[in-house]
Amino acid sequence: MKKLWDQPKLGNIELSNRLVMAPMTRSRAELNGVPGSLAAKYYSQRASMGLIITEGAQPSAAGQGYLKTPGIYTNDHxxxxxxxxxxxxxxxxxxxxxxxxxxxxxxxxxxxxxxxPVAPSAIAPNEKIFTATGMQSIPTPHALSEQEIQQTIADYRHGAAAVIEAGADGVEIHGANGYLIHQFLGQSSNVRQDNYGGSIQNRARLALEIARAVTDEIGPERVGFRVSPLNLLGGVNEGPEAKDLYHYLVTELNQLNLAYLHVMHVGHEDILADIRHAWQHSLIVNRAGRPIEELSDDLNNNLADLVSVGNFSLANPDLVTRLKKKVALNEPNPKTFYVDDGPLGYTDYPEWSKI
Structure with a gap:
């Protein structure tokens, strides 16, 4: 794992290592969307990671879908x-x-x-979602008008400015895992017949317009973008054109000189190899289900510049120390991932030195 401990540059910032904390929804914000009282402790416990990417924060009220997720569009946020x-x-x-x-x-x-809910097209994902009264079916969404799309882009721009005002080093645009931008990329979720649907170029239009708006607002060196090719979460399927779609999207994003591209990789090696070739800046790869002993393989094989981990960093606030000392890791407890019960499963995972 020697390469993990290099000190790379990401945009204009120096990182202490190549290990990245992946974004993970924790559903612990206050009801007004302000990060919860323990959030500062949770993230600061993991500050030895080369980079922390926070849980997703909605850039507008319309962007929220789950209970108690944080926002980043008001002064309180x-x-x-x-x-x-x-x-x-x-x-x-x-x-x-x-x-x-x-x-x-x-x-x-x-x-x-x-x-x-809103979406590119009025197509429900045929899934259930947790609410305060239990699991409920997700209703059919409202198909965004082109005017509403422009407002959404403006919301991202405003959210990016708010991120910098909040003192963060940068913004990651979530274009993955079945959410809005990914829904526009998908053939199964986007059946529009206007400038935002149909062709590869049209389905990628929203992603690129948001990326341009955000980079124009805060500078490309402070912006990352996350994708998840053929990750079928939320019923989104890019279809047989997936490789060509991501080649086009990544090639266009590459011209914006972003700080990084973040790939949630679920097993399509040809697409990852093509992305690596098309992307000329820092590439973060998060492999689903990757064993800890294979953590640096993509670095060693030149398929990534940094690697991100989710559950390993959730359960091990001192993951860097544990890996360097080659000691056992805490096991994550999925039953507490989304349970807002104070420090339980959030800030109470022990450091190795305190066991």
Missing amino acids: ISGWRRVTDAVHEKGGKIFIQLMHVGRMAHPDNTPAHHQ
């Missing part, structure tokens, strides 16, 4: 996130806040205004 970023920076860490609009993966009961 900014103040809450400032406590988080200050705590991470005090320990020498670097932190990007992820902007996540869930699109159709939502339920009105989970949002303050009880709004109808």
Whole structure:
């Protein structure tokens, strides 16, 4: 794992290592979307990671889909996130806040205004979602008009500015895992017949327009973008054109000189190899189900510049120390991933030195 401990540059910031904390929804924000009282401790505990990418924060009220997810569009949100970023920076860490609009993966009961979910097309994902009254079917979403799409892009721009005002080092745009941007990329979720549907170029249009708006607002060196080719979460399927779609998208994003591209990789090696060839900047790869002993394989094989981990970093606030000392890791407890019960399963995982 020797390459993990290099000190790479990402955009204009120096990282302490090549290990990245992947974004993970924790559903622990206050009801107004302000990061919860323990969030600063949770993230600062993991400040030894080369980079922290936070859980997704909605850039607007319409972007929320799950209970108690944080926002990043009001002054209160900014103040809450400032406590988080200050705590991470005090320990020498670097932190990007992820902007996540869930699109159709939502339920009105989970949002303050009880709004109808939105999407590229009025197609429900045929899934259930947890609400305060239990599991409910996700309703058919409202298909965004082109005017509403422009407002969504403006929301991302505003959210990016808020991220920087909150003291973060940068923004990750969530274009993966079945959420709004990914829904526009998918043939199964996008059947529009206007400028945002049909061809590869049209289905990628929203992703690129959001990326351009965000980079114009805060500078490309502070922006990352996440994709998940053929990850079928939320019923999104890019179809047989997936490789060509991502080749086009990544080639266009490459011209924006972003700080990084973040790939949630679920097993399509030809697509990952093509992305590696088309992308000329820092590439983060997160392999689903990757054993800890294979953590640096993509670095060694020149398929990635950094590697991100989810559950390993969730359960091990001192993951860097544990890996360097080659000691056993804490096992994550899935039953507490989304349970808002104070420190339980959140800030109470022990450090190795305290066991």
